[in-house]
Amino acid sequence: MRLERVLTSFCLILSLCLGAQPKLDSLERALEISASDTSRINAMSALATAYFQMSRFDSTVSWAGKILALSRNIHHEKGMARAYELYGMVADYRSEFDEAIRYYSLSLPIYEKAGDTYYTALLNQDLANAYYSKGANDKALRYYMNSLRIREERGDSNAMASSYMGVSNVYSQMHRYDLAIRYAKTALRLKEKYRDKRTASWLLNNLGSYYLEAGDTVSAEPYFIRSIEIKKELNDDYGLATSYKNIGTICLQKKEFDKALEYYRLALRLRYNINPDDIYDIAVSYDDIGSAFMEMAEYDSARFYVGKAIELAGKVGSYELLRLPYYNMAQIMSKKGNYSEAYGYLLKHLAAKDSTLSSETNALMNEMAAKYDNEKKEQQIAMQELEIIDQKKTNIFFIALAALAVILTVVMLRGYLGKKKANRELEGKNALIEHQKALVEEKNKDITDSIRYAQRIQKAILPSADYQKKLLPDSFTLFKPKDIVSGDFYWIEAWKDKIIIAVVDCTGHGVPGAFMTFVAYSLLNEAVLEHGMDDPAAILNEMRRNLNKMLRQKNDSDALKDGMDISVCALNAKSMVLEYAGAYNPLWLARDKAIKEIKADKQPIGVFLDSEPGPFTQHTIKLERGDVIYMFTDGYADQFGGAKGKKFKYKSLQQLLLSVHHKPVDEQRSELDLAFEAWKGNLQQLDDVCILGFRV
Numbered sequence: 001m002r003l004e005r006v007l008t009s010f011c012l013i014l015s016l017c018l019g020a021q022p023k024l025d026s027l028e029r030a031l032e033i034s035a036s037d038t039s040r041i042n043a044m045s046a047l048a049t050a051y052f053q054m055s056r057f058d059s060t061v062s063w064a065g066k067i068l069a070l071s072r073n074i075h076h077e078k079g080m081a082r083a084y085e086l087y088g089m090v091a092d093y094r095s096e097f098d099e100a101i102r103y104y105s106l107s108l109p110i111y112e113k114a115g116d117t118y119y120t121a122l123l124n125q126d127l128a129n130a131y132y133s134k135g136a137n138d139k140a141l142r143y144y145m146n147s148l149r150i151r152e153e154r155g156d157s158n159a160m161a162s163s164y165m166g167v168s169n170v171y172s173q174m175h176r177y178d179l180a181i182r183y184a185k186t187a188l189r190l191k192e193k194y195r196d197k198r199t200a201s202w203l204l205n206n207l208g209s210y211y212l213e214a215g216d217t218v219s220a221e222p223y224f225i226r227s228i229e230i231k232k233e234l235n236d237d238y239g240l241a242t243s244y245k246n247i248g249t250i251c252l253q254k255k256e257f258d259k260a261l262e263y264y265r266l267a268l269r270l271r272y273n274i275n276p277d278d279i280y281d282i283a284v285s286y287d288d289i290g291s292a293f294m295e296m297a298e299y300d301s302a303r304f305y306v307g308k309a310i311e312l313a314g315k316v317g318s319y320e321l322l323r324l325p326y327y328n329m330a331q332i333m334s335k336k337g338n339y340s341e342a343y344g345y346l347l348k349h350l351a352a353k354d355s356t357l358s359s360e361t362n363a364l365m366n367e368m369a370a371k372y373d374n375e376k377k378e379q380q381i382a383m384q385e386l387e388i389i390d391q392k393k394t395n396i397f398f399i400a401l402a403a404l405a406v407i408l409t410v411v412m413l414r415g416y417l418g419k420k421k422a423n424r425e426l427e428g429k430n431a432l433i434e435h436q437k438a439l440v441e442e443k444n445k446d447i448t449d450s451i452r453y454a455q456r457i458q459k460a461i462l463p464s465a466d467y468q469k470k471l472l473p474d475s476f477t478l479f480k481p482k483d484i485v486s487g488d489f490y491w492i493e494a495w496k497d498k499i500i501i502a503v504v505d506c507t508g509h510g511v512p513g514a515f516m517t518f519v520a521y522s523l524l525n526e527a528v529l530e531h532g533m534d535d536p537a538a539i540l541n542e543m544r545r546n547l548n549k550m551l552r553q554k555n556d557s558d559a560l561k562d563g564m565d566i567s568v569c570a571l572n573a574k575s576m577v578l579e580y581a582g583a584y585n586p587l588w589l590a591r592d593k594a595i596k597e598i599k600a601d602k603q604p605i606g607v608f609l610d611s612e613p614g615p616f617t618q619h620t621i622k623l624e625r626g627d628v629i630y631m632f633t634d635g636y637a638d639q640f641g642g643a644k645g646k647k648f649k650y651k652s653l654q655q656l657l658l659s660v661h662h663k664p665v666d667e668q669r670s671e672l673d674l675a676f677e678a679w680k681g682n683l684q685q686l687d688d689v690c691i692l693g694f695r696v
Contacts, residue, residue: 487513563606
């Protein structure tokens, strides 16, 4: 159950909005009498801020555009930074977090270059808030810590409280409630010292949330009560909405459903009154109301409110916000007996959750899948019976039509009869064509829907972005399937003191390739996680042996030739040693402005008709700090494009990687993606693409 915490960005925004609003006419007069371009930029910035405080965001954006244009003309970098910051603030408040991150990221380096530590700390915090709202906790924590470090160096203890508050929120998301409570109490002491009642009330709310999520209801309730008392004193409607929501959650846990609904509806009404564009918080309120109706077994009402939450959360694009509504909708559909939809929503929940499946969730998935299969079989039987009935009706129809034709032959002219008969036959053929077309379209839709389900399942076996960054902090993956599902995939696991990484290219692409990816995924798990292998060559030998056994493959021309090309490496970050083995797929090492290729064995995982396959070769490489490792499949190099429609080729890929390997990994991924799309142009993508790179 989701408890609500207040972000530091909203503390700042509401403090501005609830303060005295500047008089626009005096600011406009100040702009009119501004003599220099710099003073005009400052005046326009004050006007844009005033409009933001009044929630007139279109006007804020308009003035930000004017600030940016003038600042570019006179090369006023701080003016440009301020314009980007204003764009980011509006996007943040509208729950457009990707846009907010983009603009904040443009503003931050300008302030850093200028040595402006106040705004550098503030922009770090703004970025942290946006990443937190997206559910990217690792990035949020990094930026919050940056802002805290800078404010400590400045001796700005009042602003430090905001950083502490953000850090506590992230630790709560990570279920480290001990740390969340510790940082929040530190922030509360600072805010009480400066007599900042508004922020103190929000921190009291957050502390209540942390205790409640940790299962300590007794400690939680007094914090919520103190928070509400202060918010009523300050007429803080936004803060009251948050506290009402959390009190509603306590009532729901106590099975006091009517009280829970009352508090949840109060929170929703306040949020609409404050800002109807605040999609994020309004979506949370809809999901809360839906959860209450679900607990009351009123499933139609629950479906309506949770459906509204999913609709709004989809506009925000936050996986964290979508996770719980998807799970609630899966439960609602299951209770209503609609197991196919329940199964689909559960898959969406798992993709949003982006973590290892729990045993409880696995059991629920299996149960729903079984019920869904039974439902589909019953539907198929019913359809077959309907087809038999339709066929009988069709036979009767044609018999009657033939009899009618005989009678008409006697009473009508032959030519007229022939004309009418031709028309009837034409109409019948058209009707048959339309019927067959509808059947084909329906079957195509069924097939596409099935492949979409397979896509969700395939995404679930890939390492999540958070998990990849945890094991390989300085890494990226460019993954571009040719079709809905892919024959390429990548696999990362920690085992003992090593990190095992594999990039796999299975036979074919699309559905056949995707089937083989599940086989390869199973073989890798079996070799590493079950048998405890951590030598790449041994892993490949074991995978080949088990694949041959699984597919009953033999080294003859009639054998099933499915298999895979693969590169596997084992990284020991402490000893700076990399072990590698490959089946056709090599490994590239970028160091000192050069790329070295470590060659793979020219034999696949699967049957090998040219000769008797030998054991795979293991290579051991001593790494140096700053080395970049690249693992890849053949899809990028084999893509046709360019002015002459030729292949990109491995030599061009090496040159491209050599030109970007010194850059941050996110920029490397972006440049690889842009280069691929530019080369491909309007041509069709030839194969699946997968490139994984990491810096040590």
